[in-house]
Amino acid sequence: MDRQLIAQSFQDFRERLIATLEGLEAEVGSSARFSRKPWDRPGGGGGEMGLMHGQVFEKAGVNYSLVKGEFSEEFARSIPGAEEDRRFWASGVSVVIHPANPHVPAAHMNIRHLCTTKRWFGGGADLTPVYPDDSETSIFHEALKGACDAADPAYYPEFKAWCDRYFYLPHRDEPRGVGGIFFDQMATEDLVADHRFTLSVGEAFASVYEQLARAKMERPFSQAQRHDQLVKRGRYVEFNLLHDRGTLFGLKTGGNIEAILMSLPPMVSWP
């Protein structure tokens, strides 16, 4: 399966997700839209950042990228298939949503395809509520489990556990949020199926997050709840800058700083 077609499918998915998030803004009478900013990567490729400051979403970033080039010698050692030939090609969509309302959970989603002398998919989606809510958590997990089970019943338990391990703050001994799924270096014998599964994770996320955001986006909240939200966001920043391999990957491969750090919240407090 041609990697350009995969990149195209990612780009199309991104447009649908943007339309979904803008649609929620429209539902509350906001005319907020994503502003788009293309960028070129020195060394090859580039992407388009999409950033929205809305009424429902205080800050939402939906980025698409297709980058290519050569890994540094040091970095190549940790990447499958790059030991001898350091060239790489990578395309992905990366989404971080910081809602205005403290009752609406923050969310993160990413799908990606990497090619060195090997090829694989990766991705995941997870939820970071200020106030965890069992029903919300279970609706979110059910949606991801649905996408997983359609591909392979072994996926969900494995990818859920991976997510729990990954989105964890060791220095505070606490999870970042209520989990989701995470997978990397997926390369079965069926590239088409892997691609279909990866896209379906994106679609499942878009649909369930729309439902969850809509359920609470107009719920009243207090200043104390806003404060809780700003503090919780601090944990998000700590994770992304201290531990996140995605951030590190971006910084080490000459990614776009603005796009990489778009995940950071619009307003945060360490009181």
Add this chain to the structure above:
Amino acid sequence: MDRQLIAQSFQDFRERLIATLEGLEAEVGSSARFSRKPWDRPGGGGGEMGLMHGQVFEKAGVNYSLVKGEFSEEFARSIPGAEEDRRFWASGVSVVIHPANPHVPAAHMNIRHLCTTKRWFGGGADLTPVYPDDSETSIFHEALKGACDAADPAYYPEFKAWCDRYFYLPHRDEPRGVGGIFFDQMATEDLVADHRFTLSVGEAFASVYEQLARAKMERPFSQAQRHDQLVKRGRYVEFNLLHDRGTLFGLKTGGNIEAILMSLPPMVSWP
């Protein structure tokens, strides 16, 4: 020179600095005072955090610590004198000041004494204004140069350059602030002189920062300037979590999370 006496001199200096910062609050009619919180380190030692939320200082942290124990095998390899005997003893004062007024520069200061099978001092002070001001920068540097020159005329140029190298954000290719001095592993043949110098850096900082804060703490500012301040603070967070060896040292040696991350600003924005 007994290390307990050195720790005591650090503790005394810390009390003077606390009095200085509380004094500035009193000058503007604020009754803000540091709240103090002792902590014990599992494995040995502990310290006292001091945190103030005032009118002049939106958040000021002045921490004292005396910790002892054993480095992890991996970490010991990077520490002088710890290769064969991994026990350590460390005492220090660490200060981070985030002023309320965007015209008043943020500041950081640290002095420390470390003992493994070797002993040495380290420390430094640096300034992070939102709006760099040549006259302010030069008053700050002159004060530190004074402390350096009294000990050794070679110190200031060396420690200034070290500070510029250290407080630098490679991912943004920008300095964190307008510099100051930074020194580490100072161990001349005269331990008493090294101790005197280290304390004098603390005293010079306390005195010059009092002067600089007083000069601008009542200057009017706009919402746009407040916004600039919140964005500049984001760079501070990025440095501390992505690059700061002090933060890493704390996290790797089981330091107190609350004390280590007290450096993070009370309110920050990544717009």
